[in-house]
Amino acid sequence: MPKILIIEDDTAFCQMLEKFLTRNGFDVYTSYTIKEAEEQLRTSHFDVILSDVRLPKGNGVTLLHQVKKESPQTQVILMTGYAEVRTAVNAIKNGAFDYISKPFTPDEIVTVINNALVIQTGNQQEKVETSPIKPVNKNPNSFLAGESDSSKKLQQYVQLVAPTNMSVLLTGESGTGKEVTANAIHKASNRSNQPFVAVDCGAIPREIATSEFFGHVKGSFTGAIEDKVGHFEAANGGTLFLDEVGNLSYEHQVQLLRAIQERKIKRVGSTKEIHLDLRIIAATNENLLVAIDDGAFREDLYHRLNEFSIEVPSLRERKEDILLFASYFLDRANSELEKEVFDFSEETKQLLLDYSWPGNLREMKNVIKRAVLFSQGEMVLPDALSNEVVQGVNGTQEPIFSKSDFEKERIMEALKQTNFNKSKAAKLLQITRKTLYNKINQYQLEV
Numbered sequence: 001m002p003k004i005l006i007i008e009d010d011t012a013f014c015q016m017l018e019k020f021l022t023r024n025g026f027d028v029y030t031s032y033t034i035k036e037a038e039e040q041l042r043t044s045h046f047d048v049i050l051s052d053v054r055l056p057k058g059n060g061v062t063l064l065h066q067v068k069k070e071s072p073q074t075q076v077i078l079m080t081g082y083a084e085v086r087t088a089v090n091a092i093k094n095g096a097f098d099y100i101s102k103p104f105t106p107d108e109i110v111t112v113i114n115n116a117l118v119i120q121t122g123n124q125q126e127k128v129e130t131s132p133i134k135p136v137n138k139n140p141n142s143f144l145a146g147e148s149d150s151s152k153k154l155q156q157y158v159q160l161v162a163p164t165n166m167s168v169l170l171t172g173e174s175g176t177g178k179e180v181t182a183n184a185i186h187k188a189s190n191r192s193n194q195p196f197v198a199v200d201c202g203a204i205p206r207e208i209a210t211s212e213f214f215g216h217v218k219g220s221f222t223g224a225i226e227d228k229v230g231h232f233e234a235a236n237g238g239t240l241f242l243d244e245v246g247n248l249s250y251e252h253q254v255q256l257l258r259a260i261q262e263r264k265i266k267r268v269g270s271t272k273e274i275h276l277d278l279r280i281i282a283a284t285n286e287n288l289l290v291a292i293d294d295g296a297f298r299e300d301l302y303h304r305l306n307e308f309s310i311e312v313p314s315l316r317e318r319k320e321d322i323l324l325f326a327s328y329f330l331d332r333a334n335s336e337l338e339k340e341v342f343d344f345s346e347e348t349k350q351l352l353l354d355y356s357w358p359g360n361l362r363e364m365k366n367v368i369k370r371a372v373l374f375s376q377g378e379m380v381l382p383d384a385l386s387n388e389v390v391q392g393v394n395g396t397q398e399p400i401f402s403k404s405d406f407e408k409e410r411i412m413e414a415l416k417q418t419n420f421n422k423s424k425a426a427k428l429l430q431i432t433r434k435t436l437y438n439k440i441n442q443y444q445l446e447v
């Protein structure tokens with residue numbers, strides 16, 4: 001019986017997956033943390049590891065290196081949210097077998113595990129046919145403007161603000177193109193031949209954030225074995241893009257505000273002041289005004305970042321652009337995968353137009369890349385599209401492994417248990433009050 005290890009910190013989701021895979025004939029083990037997983041890996045051999053990308057105190061990619069070193073036969077599949085697909089593609093470069101986007105259907109997870117098992121038993125021929133993504137990323141920041149009214153408005157704002165020195169706050173759902181918009185502003189500005197430095201504020205561990213932003217000098221703390229240039233210094237003269245800015249801790253918000261106001265920084269452990277001349281563009285997919293009300297985001301920093309704000313529209317609001325973007329991603333996928341799939345069939349086009357694209361352009365790019373890979377002829381037929389799209393349009397989609405459903409349920413349960421006391425509920429859920437507020441807002445829970 002194939003032995004599978006699931007590494008997932010969402011306990012309810014993990015248990016549900018465990019039950020389902022056990023029923024389907026797998027010998028299933030679970031870990032909720034990297035540490036537990038490492039212990040299991042020391043004592044047992046697994047055929048397949050199914051790991052969440054984001055885990056407390058580490059991530060599935062770190063573990064991947066260890067697994068590939070100690071047990072190269074074991075196949076690793078990463079489970080990702082839409083926002084983490086980039087990380088997953090990099091992980092494939094580093095030896096992961098595949099990734100699967102959440103939410104996924106039972107069929108999808110069984111298929112990907114079975115594909116991994118075929119490889120695991122040494123059938124290398126199959127690997128070429130089934131590995132769905134090649135890790136090629138030609139120019140992640142190339143930009144297509146679009147022709148819909150919303151896209152035209154976006155372009156106007158980009159052109160309007162680009163030549164100024166104003167800080168820009170980009171809002172919009174995940175995957176709508178906030179980073180590429182920030183890059184487009186930079187390219188249209190007079191800083192275009194200076195650096196564009198993008199920082200994912202949500203991905204920086206709190207303990208090292210100060211040194212990541214401002215740099216450090218050798219010996220200033222344990223582990224500071226070399227001088228390090230921080231992101232501010234690296235972006236000096238150009239543009240610093242702060243993605244997921246709502247995820248900054250309060251302490252780092254204060255530091256950032258000071259740096260932006262005073263226009264100078266010091267590396268950790270140094271007394272030398274470095275003068276800054278840079279443009280800040282920040283992005284968020286959460287409502288910072290709610291975070292301000294909650295005391296989780298500083299209002300003064302918000303105003304500093306929000307000298308000009310642009311909402312990047314969702315793909316649902318750019319319906320007239322859907323086929324344009326689809327063709328653009330088709331071209332990119334053809335060149336990245338060295339395929340020659342020239343067009344979409346009429347039926348496929350209709351599905352692309354009718355689908356709601358919750359993961360926006362990032363989801364479309366991935367859907368089309370997979371479709372190109374799976375297409376045998378010159379045309380993308382509907383069956384090359386992922387089930388998410390086909391079933392989503394036909395109204396038959398039942399993503400029973402939807403993390404958001406579990407999350408919603410758990411949040412409501414915790415709130416009920418604590419008599420709707422948010423601080424207590426957050427403690428029970430082991431998340432911060434800020435995260436709880438964001439999730440209540442995101443799921444539009446009535447509390």
Ligand SMILES: Nc1ncnc2c1ncn2[C@@H]1O[C@H](COP(=O)(O)OP(=O)(O)OP(=O)(O)O)[C@@H](O)[C@H]1O
Nearest residue numbers: 083140142143144174175176177178179180361362
């Ligand atoms: N206008 C565009 N032209 C070409 N590609 C685009 C465009 N907008 C988005 N993309 C592609 O869609 C994907 C998602 O874009 P991006 O990372 O900028 O989104 P985001 O809004 O910053 O996402 P998140 O909120 O998750 O950080 C990228 O692969 C990007 O290349």
